[in-house]
Amino acid sequence: MSDVSTCYVRRLGRVEYEETQERMRVFTLARTPETPDEIWLLEHPPVYTHGIRARNRALPALKDVPVVLTDRGGDVTYHGPGQSIVYVLIDLARRGLGIHTLVHTLEAAVIEMLRELGIAATRRSGAPGVYVGERKIASLGLRVRGGRSYHGLALNAHMDLSPFNAIDPCGYPGLAMAQVAEWRPDLGASEAGERLLRQVLRLLEYTETSLLPVQPDTIRVQHAGS
Numbered sequence: 001m002s003d004v005s006t007c008y009v010r011r012l013g014r015v016e017y018e019e020t021q022e023r024m025r026v027f028t029l030a031r032t033p034e035t036p037d038e039i040w041l042l043e044h045p046p047v048y049t050h051g052i053r054a055r056n057r058a059l060p061a062l063k064d065v066p067v068v069l070t071d072r073g074g075d076v077t078y079h080g081p082g083q084s085i086v087y088v089l090i091d092l093a094r095r096g097l098g099i100h101t102l103v104h105t106l107e108a109a110v111i112e113m114l115r116e117l118g119i120a121a122t123r124r125s126g127a128p129g130v131y132v133g134e135r136k137i138a139s140l141g142l143r144v145r146g147g148r149s150y151h152g153l154a155l156n157a158h159m160d161l162s163p164f165n166a167i168d169p170c171g172y173p174g175l176a177m178a179q180v181a182e183w184r185p186d187l188g189a190s191e192a193g194e195r196l197l198r199q200v201l202r203l204l205e206y207t208e209t210s211l212l213p214v215q216p217d218t219i220r221v222q223h224a225g226s
């Protein structure tokens with residue numbers, strides 16, 4: 001059985017949402033008890049995504065931005081350049097983690113990362129994500145299949161927030177969004193993502209990290225018989 005402290009990190013750059021979702025799904029369905037956990041750090045081109053909770057609700061016409069149905073939990077949100085995405089492909093059963101513990105840990109990683117930057121952030125009961133005052137700065141959506149997670153969290157780092165105005169972010173009418181650049185305009189999405197990644201690895205107690213190639217076409221399951 002794979003060492004539970006081992007995690008592979010993939011830095012994928014900017015990759016299309018639909019392709020990435022499919023690769024996560026394939027990875028999760030094909031993995032075995034020996035497959036190490038992985039964390040993917042990336043950005044997406046502009047896209048609105050419909051979570052399971054929003055599946056039967058129509059969206060208004062959204063100019064020039066595609067809409068993708070997704071199998072993650074949650075409602076509708078926006079992804080775009082300058083947003084740091086961390087996807088967590090974890091064998092929760094092997095790690096002895098419940099979904100609520102994982103959500104709490106990912107929120108804590110964002111809160112701690114922001115604290116280091118001098119930004120006071122909090123979580124809200126019944127509304128997953130991280131908030132600065134009344135505004136949301138990080139969103140969370142996960143899928144668990146067979147005790148294994150994928151999807152993850154999105155931190156607004158240094159991006160155009162205006163596309164959020166066309167939707168009710170995460171299903172909450174009037175919810176305003178915040179981003180790291182308001183407090184640290186010198187900090188780009190790449191560095192924000194690395195800071196967030198370090199906190200996720202620390203809080204999930206991954207002590208051994210292997211860096212894999214960055215090219216998206218290298219994403220494949222590595223296990224006996226492959």
